[in-house]
Structures are given as structure tokens and as C-alpha cells.
Amino acid sequence: MxxxxxxxxxxxxxxxxxxxxxxxxxxxxxxxxxxxxxxxxxxxxxxxxxxxxxxxxxxxxxxxxxxxxxxxxxxxxxxxxxxxxxxxxxxxxxxxxxxxxxxxxxxxxxxxxxxxxxxxxxxxxxxxxxxxxxxxxxxxxLPCAALTAWSAVSGEARLRPGDHVLLQGTGGVALFALQFAKLHGATVTVLSSSDEKLARVREMGADHLVNYREHADWARATRALVAERGGYDAIVELGGAQTLGQSLRAIRPGGTIAMIGVLSGLDLSLSLGPIVTRQIRLQGVTVGHRDDFEAMLRAMAAHRVRxxxxxxxxxxxxxxxxxxxxxxxxxxxxxxxx
Ligand SMILES: NC(=O)c1ccc[n+]([C@@H]2O[C@H](COP(=O)([O-])OP(=O)(O)OC[C@H]3O[C@@H](n4cnc5c(N)ncnc54)[C@H](OP(=O)(O)O)[C@@H]3O)[C@@H](O)[C@H]2O)c1
Missing domain, CATH: 3.90.180.10 (Medium-chain alcohol dehydrogenases, catalytic domain)
Structure with missing residues (x-):
């Protein structure tokens, strides 16, 4: 063969x-x-x-x-x-x-x-x-990107209707996370380097769009969108070195940062203070298990997610x-x- x-x-x-x-x-x-x-x-x-x-x-x-x-x-x-x-x-x-x-x-x-x-x-x-x-x-x-997004959004972040979620970029994991976050009734902010891609995720249901090239300090730009809640309930962290510091500023006290990707690098130096004083949950996510794969497929089939x-x-x-x-x-x- x-x-x-x-x-x-x-x-x-x-x-x-x-x-x-x-x-x-x-x-x-x-x-x-x-x-x-x-x-x-x-x-x-x-x-x-x-x-x-x-x-x-x-x-x-x-x-x-x-x-x-x-x-x-x-x-x-x-x-x-x-x-x-x-x-x-x-x-x-x-x-x-x-x-x-x-x-x-x-x-x-x-x-x-x-x-x-x-x-x-x-x-x-x-x-x-x-x-x-x-x-x-x-x-x-489905096996890697979709299940990873499902494990983050449905599993670790335990999204509820009305929660606010921030997604980094428009790659494979992020697009599935958008679809699943909408399935859970969340309001979704998407960061992208491209206005064209932001227009496409708007068609897929994204609520707020921020170009992270135009707004290098996107934590400030996005916090204004969720000021009432004191930050995002959940952030799907895909950027790594260049994004985690901003995620720590944009998350609400007690919110969950699902650590998935390191697209912009592995190593960084940052202050650990906010993780403790704002009780932020930093949770690594590594794809997921078969039971969750099957649960994800049931949810997708029920809502005809493609x-x-x-x-x-x-x-x-x-x-x-x-x-x-x-x-x-x-x-x-x-x-x-x-
Ligand atoms: N932990 C796990 O189980 C797991 C599973 C799957 C993937 N991953 C990891 O997750 C990451 C994403 O995987 P993927 O398959 O979705 O990759 P991908 O499809 O290659 O994602 C690329 C997109 O990420 C966005 N991006 C890149 N740098 C960024 C930054 N600094 N800030 C915000 N967005 C940025 C860009 O979006 P725009 O073009 O819109 O700017 C880019 O198009 C990778 O690091 C991968 O190794 C981990």
C-alpha cells in the first residue's frame, strides 16, 4: 500500500x-x-x-x-x-x-x-x-482540532449561555471553538490579523471582532467589550508567548484560560501576581479523550454543525x-x- x-x-x-x-x-x-x-x-x-x-x-x-x-x-x-x-x-x-x-x-x-x-x-x-x-x-x-476546542469550551471552561469568550486567531482550533462556543450560547470575540478573515468569522456567528495587528494592545480594546463582567469568562489561548500576558489582563476574576497553543513562542517572563490575586484558572488542554469525542459528535449532529x-x-x-x-x-x- x-x-x-x-x-x-x-x-x-x-x-x-x-x-x-x-x-x-x-x-x-x-x-x-x-x-x-x-x-x-x-x-x-x-x-x-x-x-x-x-x-x-x-x-x-x-x-x-x-x-x-x-x-x-x-x-x-x-x-x-x-x-x-x-x-x-x-x-x-x-x-x-x-x-x-x-x-x-x-x-x-x-x-x-x-x-x-x-x-x-x-x-x-x-x-x-x-x-x-x-x-x-x-x-x-475532527480528531485533533475539533476535540481540542470542545475540551476547552465545553469541558474546562464550562461555558454557560451568556458567557463571554475570547478566541485567538482563525486557525483550525479557533474556528471549531467559535462554532462550539455559539452552540453553548456564548458571546464570542475573535482576534485576527486579517479583516477579511474577521468578516468570514462574523458570517459564522462571531459577535465582536478585533484586528490584533491594528490593536496590538488588544487586552485594552477587548476589556471595554466586557467591562460589566470585569473581563472574559473564558479565553482560548493559542498564541502563547506573545498573547498570555494580555490574556491575563483580559480574563475576569475566576475566569478560565484554556492553554492550548504556542503559535508565537514557548518562553516568556510575566508577573504571576494576577493569577493568584484574581484567582485565574490556567488550564492546559491536550486534545481530549474518546468519550468527549463521542459527546462532541452528538452535540454536532443535534445542531448540524459542519x-x-x-x-x-x-x-x-x-x-x-x-x-x-x-x-x-x-x-x-x-x-x-x-
Ligand atoms: N494542546 C492541544 O491539544 C492542541 C491541539 C491542537 C492544536 N494545538 C496548538 O494550537 C495552536 C493552533 O493550532 P491550529 O491547528 O488551530 O493552528 P493553525 O490553524 O495553524 O492556526 C493559525 C492561526 O493562528 C492565529 N495566530 C497566530 N499567531 C497568533 C497570535 N500571536 N495571536 C493571535 N492569533 C494568532 C492566526 O490567525 P489569523 O490568521 O486570523 O491572524 C493563524 O492563521 C498551535 O500552536 C497548535 O500546535 C494544540
Missing amino acids: RVFEIRDDWGLDNLRPGQREVPRAGRGQVLLKMRRAALNARDLIVPERGYGRATGELPLIPLSDGVGEVVEVGADVTRVALGDRVCPTFFQNWVAGSPSAAAFASALGGPLDGVMAEYVCLSEEGVVKVPEYLDDAEAAS PLVGSSFPFEGLKEAMAHFAQADRFGKTVIEF
């Missing part, structure tokens, strides 16, 4: 097409014929061994997200059947509850082989059935898809067609 794999050494230049044997489904396993895959920010970090030893060993098949059809089931499989359309879970060993080191060591696309293969063999515990109303490209977009797909590339075009993903002007998920 055709695969893409990082071979010989780390680095994007070593990501190449290759051939592997089609795996067989053993006891408790299912074989998926992949239909679509989708890109996330981490898929550009993995080839550079960006997560250190946790990135895994070579050769490595990249990408965590996709959708496939069950074409073989091993003995004792009960959760899914032949012909089901399923998504792999990002963490293969995290079904519910608190994460463990073993759960975090079970991410697809590094350290475990990912979905850039025509056939993928997984434990039946590591897949979820996809609702019929979603097409393949939409379904492929992921926003931007561009599609053929299987052989993985590297072009990655180059496209790296561009600042893209909008919506980048999908690979098998």
Missing part, C-alpha cells in the same frame, strides 16, 4: 512516498481503508522532531486526523462493524477520565504511525463512528498541502484526498 513516511532522518526533506505491507486486523482490531486525512499545526512540527523524544522513532507515518471505512474486523470486535465510517482517536489509549503518561504516549502521527497510509490498523477502542450528515472531508477534520473545509489536495500532494497550510492567508481545514 502507498504511504508517506519520514525516513532515514528527521526533517521535512525526508518525508517521502513509500510502500508498506497492508496490515491485517488482529484480535480486537479493525482495518480502515482511509478516505481523507486533514492537517494540524503539529503535522508541520513532527517531521522536525519538534516534540523531542515524544515525537517517536523513524520511520514514521505522519498525520493524526482522518476518516476511513472499516474493511476488516478482527475476532471479538463489538464496537464497530464492516462498512462503518470511523475517525481514529488522536490518543489511541485515552478513553475517558484523567490522562496518563501512557495515554499521552499514544498519539497518532508521532509517536505512533499516523494516517497517511491507504490502510490503517487500529484497536477498536481507538475509533469513533461518524454521523452520516458529515461528508468525508468534514469528518476527517466543520469548515478550506482546501483539498490529492494523496501525492501532501507536501504541497503542508506548504499551503504554512501560509498565513488560508482559512478552513486543509484536507488530503485518498
